Amino acid sequence: MPEAVEDRQRLSAIAHATSLMWGPISQDTADGLLARLGSLGISESSRVLDLGCGPAELLRRVCEATGASGIGVDSSPFAIEEARRRLATSPVRDRVELRIGDATVLTPDGTNDLVICIGPGWTTGGWVPMTRWTSAFVRPGGLLLLGEAAWRGVPREDSLATLEMTSDEHILGADVGRSVSEAGAKVAWSHRSSLDEWGAYADAYRSAMRHFVLDHPDDPITPAVRSRSEAGWVHYELLHELLDFVIVLAQRASRA
Numbered sequence: 001m002p003e004a005v006e007d008r009q010r011l012s013a014i015a016h017a018t019s020l021m022w023g024p025i026s027q028d029t030a031d032g033l034l035a036r037l038g039s040l041g042i043s044e045s046s047r048v049l050d051l052g053c054g055p056a057e058l059l060r061r062v063c064e065a066t067g068a069s070g071i072g073v074d075s076s077p078f079a080i081e082e083a084r085r086r087l088a089t090s091p092v093r094d095r096v097e098l099r100i101g102d103a104t105v106l107t108p109d110g111t112n113d114l115v116i117c118i119g120p121g122w123t124t125g126g127w128v129p130m131t132r133w134t135s136a137f138v139r140p141g142g143l144l145l146l147g148e149a150a151w152r153g154v155p156r157e158d159s160l161a162t163l164e165m166t167s168d169e170h171i172l173g174a175d176v177g178r179s180v181s182e183a184g185a186k187v188a189w190s191h192r193s194s195l196d197e198w199g200a201y202a203d204a205y206r207s208a209m210r211h212f213v214l215d216h217p218d219d220p221i222t223p224a225v226r227s228r229s230e231a232g233w234v235h236y237e238l239l240h241e242l243l244d245f246v247i248v249l250a251q252r253a254s255r256a
């Protein structure tokens with residue numbers, strides 16, 4: 001039986017309980033990104049929108065580092081609860097608004113200075129549609145910070161069969177920059193998560209699930225958490241072998 005959306009969202013929050021960001025992005029990578037955004041003109045007067053913000057770690061830190069104000073949207077109430085917890089003691093708590101909602105139904109207003117969209121599972125349409133969609137929320141000449149998976153290399157047929165995936169579900173990591181440019185944005189910087197970043201992320205993810213199982217034996221979600229951290233883990237290991245996680249900082253063209 002497919003997992004209910006709420007179970008999936010809660011499971012993700014449980015697995016990410018000790019993760020800085022909800023993806024394979026290290027503290028060093030996040031620090032490098034923040035430094036770059038300051039040098040690209042994000043400042044006190046800037047507006048930042050984070051679509052699928054998760055715990056809104058990056059959104060909050062961008063606002064803390066630059067004085068910008070921001071809005072974070074996520075469809076998971078568990079993600080927004082964690083984002084609110086992290087924001088509660090921040091000096092920018094009055095400059096950041098967090099909303100539970102489906103980002104795909106928002107009306108793009110083309111006014112933000114920076115739009116962040118990192119790791120949302122809904123972008124199966126790929127890098128070109130994601131770049132076009134997020135560009136509609138940013139002003140001409142504004143910045144996009146996008147993150148999504150891409151194949152490390154051409155995946156083998158037997159690996160795809162094991163994962164019940166098809167090769168057209170992702171593009172090659174080497175083709176991401178070209179796809180973003182094709183969608184009308186100029187790439188300023190990009191990063192492919194290192195194997196160390198993937199390793200640290202996967203270790204924290206699995207260990208958080210194992211701790212949850214030990215601490216909550218009677219919770220109705222515990223069998224699903226146990227299954228993902230034990231038998232189901234083979235699936236995740238194979239996925240991580242095949243997939244890169246790519247982050248791109250790009251500038252929307254000045255004229256549409």
Ligand SMILES: C[S@@+](CC[C@H](N)C(=O)[O-])C[C@H]1O[C@@H](n2cnc3c(N)ncnc32)[C@H](O)[C@@H]1O
Nearest residue numbers: 021022052053054074075076102103118119120
């Ligand atoms: C892999 S997490 C990444 C979170 C965050 N961007 C980060 O990097 O830490 C993807 C997030 O996208 C959210 N999401 C997925 N579909 C969404 C939708 N249609 N609208 C809003 N948020 C969505 C999920 O709930 C999840 O929190």
